[in-house]
Amino acid sequence: MAEDDSPPTPNASVDKRQKSSRSETATTSRKSWLERAFRKQVGDTACGLASLAVVVDALHLKLHEADEPLEQPRGRTQEDEVLAWQRTPEHGAKDAVSMTNVKARGMTLAQLSQLSWNAGILHVCCYADRFKDADEFRDTLQAALGGPCMVIMNYNMTIAGQTPFKGHFSPLDCYNADNDTFRILDVWKLTPTDDYWAETTKLWEAAADQDSDAKRCRGFLVIAPSAPQFLALSSEHRPVAIERSQNEDIGVLVRLPGDRIVTKKHIQDWQISGVSDLNEQILALLKAGISQLEPFMAFGEP
Numbered sequence: 657m658a659e660d661d662s663p664p665t666p667n668a669s670v671d672k673r674q675k676s677s678r679s680e681t682a683t684t685s686r687k688s689w690l691e692r693a694f695r696k697q698v699g700d701t702a703c704g705l706a707s708l709a710v711v712v713d714a715l716h717l718k719l720h721e722a723d724e725p726l727e728q729p730r731g732r733t734q735e736d737e738v739l740a741w742q743r744t745p746e747h748g749a750k751d752a753v754s755m756t757n758v759k760a761r762g763m764t765l766a767q768l769s770q771l772s773w774n775a776g777i778l779h780v781c782c783y784a785d786r787f788k789d790a791d792e793f794r795d796t797l798q799a800a801l802g803g804p805c806m807v808i809m810n811y812n813m814t815i816a817g818q819t820p821f822k823g824h825f826s827p828l829d830c831y832n833a834d835n836d837t838f839r840i841l842d843v844w845k846l847t848p849t850d851d852y853w854a855e856t857t858k859l860w861e862a863a864a865d866q867d868s869d870a871k872r873c874r875g876f877l878v879i880a881p882s883a884p885q886f887l888a889l890s891s892e893h894r895p896v897a898i899e900r901s902q903n904e905d906i907g908v909l910v911r912l913p914g915d916r917i918v919t920k921k922h923i924q925d926w927q928i929s930g931v932s933d934l935n936e937q938i939l940a941l942l943k944a945g946i947s948q949l950e951p952f953m954a955f956g957e958p
Contacts, residue, residue, distance in 0.1 A: 689714040696845040701762040709733040741775035764870035778945035780956030783875040784863035810874040812865035880945035
């Protein structure tokens with residue numbers, strides 16, 4: 657399954673590695689924004705929705721340098737709101753994800769990526785089998801966490817060393833070089849603490865685990881801070897996808913609804929063909945999002 661049967665309620669003998677004793681080693685500003693936006697999931701199979709909501713809220717807080725809690729009318733993004741971000745089919749949405757499907761089967765990494773595309777959230781989807789070893793996996797995650805992007809991990813909790821369970825989504829917070837561990841902010845509502853420090857090798861193995869619904873391994877999403885949720889951006893202007901063109905002269909391009917394409921060169925030169933109503937603030941965010949995601953596109957499948 658994408659997100660397997662609900663995990664058991666953890667007991668008092670939970671592994672001590674799940675304690676937050678190493679939280680003080682994670683001192684990046686990213687930790688601050690994610691923790692301010694963090695909360696546990698509500699639905700039993702809604703860890704993907706909850707993770708995406710936490711990350712988008714954290715990026716929103718960071719963009720506006722706001723203190724928690726988020727001010728109204730925005731408030732904290734709810735799990736069903738994430739689904740409502742999706743465009744309609746006439747505006748480029750494909751294979752819309754429904755709450756019925758999420759409740760029945762959870763989500764695969766590909767489905768969370770599709771939901772993000774439908775919502776116009778610029779990101780790259782990275783599958784664990786694209787990495788030749790744990791070192792390459794570590795280096796890529798460190799690069800993602802070291803910039804303005806944020807990461808949602810899809811992994812097998814049991815293999816990672818957590819209380820026995822299977823497929824799960826949660827935001828990745830930071831890396832601790834002293835222990836070679838990554839800090840996961842765990843959205844599952846019954847885990848005794850909010851974070852878990854996973855050893856790099858185990859996390860790589862947990863991400864390489866086969867998802868029985870997807871018939872392939874798990875991985876992670878790298879999300880750029882250029883989502884339309886940060887702006888009053890109408891649905892017809894939300895990006896459909898970001899991808900690398902086979903034409904090296906074009907490089908990276910953004911697909912917009914109506915088969916409109918914005919290339920990196922267009923954005924750099926402020927020459928947007930057919931989308932002149934996009935204002936410079938939106939263009940700047942698109943440009944920034946492309947630049948932030950470009951290093952990970954060798955591993956991604958838009």
